[in-house]
Amino acid sequence: xxxxxxxxxxxxxxxxxxxxxxxxxxxxxxxxxxxxxxxxxxxxxxxxxxxxxxxxxxxxxxxxxxxxxxxxxxxxxxxxxxxxxxxxxxxxxxxxxxxxxxxxxxxxxxx
Numbered sequence: 796x797x798x799x800x801x802x803x804x805x806x807x808x809x810x811x812x813x814x815x816x817x818x819x820x821x822x823x824x825x826x827x828x829x830x831x832x833x834x835x836x837x838x839x840x841x842x843x844x845x846x847x848x849x850x851x852x853x854x855x856x857x858x859x860x861x862x863x864x865x866x867x868x869x870x871x872x873x874x875x876x877x878x879x880x881x882x883x884x885x886x887x888x889x890x891x892x893x894x895x896x897x898x899x900x901x902x903x904x905x906x
Contacts, residue, residue, distance in 0.1 A: 796844060796845065796846060796847060796848075796851040796854075796855075797844070797845040797847070798836060798842050798844050798845075799819060799823065799842060799843045799845070800823065800834065800836045800840070800841075800842035800843070801823065801827075801832065801834075802820070802823060802827075802832070804823075805819065805823075808845070811845075812872045812874070812877075814871055814879075815871060815872050815879050815895060818871045818872075818881050818895070819843050819845075819893075822843050822881075822893045823843065826841060826842075830889075839889040839890060840891075841890045841891035842892060842893075843892075843894075843895060844892055844893070844894045844895070845895045845896075846896040846897075846900045847900075848900070849899065849900055849903050851900075852896070852900055852904050855892075855904075856904075859886070859892065860886075860892075863884050863885075863886070865882045865883060865884055865904075865905065866883040866884065866885055866891075867883055868882035868883075868901070868905060869881050869882075871895070877897045878897060879895060879897045879901075880895070880896055880897070880901040881893055881894070882894045882895075882896065882901070882904060882905070
C-alpha cells in the first residue's frame with residue numbers, strides 16, 4: 796500500500812502508467828488547492844492510497860472504511876492486461892481517501 800498526499804510522493808509511482816500518475820497528481824492538486832500544500836496525511840483533505848494486494852483491501856475495509864460505500868469509481872487506465880480504477884470514499888465532510896486499484900483488487904474493493 797502506498798499512501799500519497801503531497802507532490803513529492805509522485806516519485807513513488809515511477810512503475811505505474813502515466814495516466815495513473817496524472818490522476819494521482821490531479822487529486823493531490825485539488826487537495827493542495829483546497830487544504831494547503833503543507834498539510835500532513837492526518838490533516839483535513841485526505842490522501843490517495845495505491846493498493847497493490849487484496850490483503851490491503853481487507854485492511855482498508857475493516858480499519859478505515861468501516862462499511863462506507865464509495866462516492867464514485869472510474870476507470871482511469873486500461874490496457875490489454877490491467878484496468879486501473881480511482882474510487883473515492885468520504886470519511887467525513889473534510890476528509891477523503893481516493894483509492895487506486897486494479898483488476899481483482901478493484902472487484903474486491905467494490906463488493
